[in-house]
Amino acid sequence: MKYWPLLALLLSPFVGAITLDTLQQRFTEQPIVRAHFTQTRTIKDLPQPLRSQGEMLIARDQGLLWDQKVPFPMALxxxxxxMVQIINGQPPQVITAENNPQMFQFNHLLRALFQADRAVLEQNFRIDFQDMGAGRWTLKLTPITTPLDKIFTSIELAGQQYLDSIRLNDKQGDLTDIAFSQHRLTPTTLTDDERQRFAAH
Known part of the structure; x- marks a missing residue:
């Protein structure tokens, strides 16, 4: 029986191997995820990166709430x-598939990213999924459909139990890094305020 520890050591990395399917399953089992975000946008013609931060909520059955607090309030x-966007308390801007199909396609894609929706991702990207060990993973998406291939060189996601970061490499040579922290799975239902925001406008 002395070979069992060695056998277990050899097999254990494969037992826990992460695939895109297991990742999608994991995210599906998280009905609501709330997290803090920090976004850093590096624009090649600007000397300093643009930084913003706030709170994010992704609800499997409802959608996405994005609350930027700094440097100015923006609710999405x-x-x-x-898609409803409110900047600095101004009247809401409403975008639908009818009045802005390209913008709506991109924002619809955001939900697919947060939920690791394999079907949507495979329609739009060449996928390179890597199990990094110790439960960590990376997902590199290279656009294969228009207009995404005209906007992005690649989109890179990384995480472990949750989605921890997104990197957007665009065709202009600009870079957007979004880091997520303080993930929370409770409460597992929307608060009254969150429900009202999804129902508004």
């Missing part, structure tokens, strides 16, 4: 039919 709500 995205569901299956529309």
């Amino acid at each position: 709500m995205l569901d299956d039919s529309r």
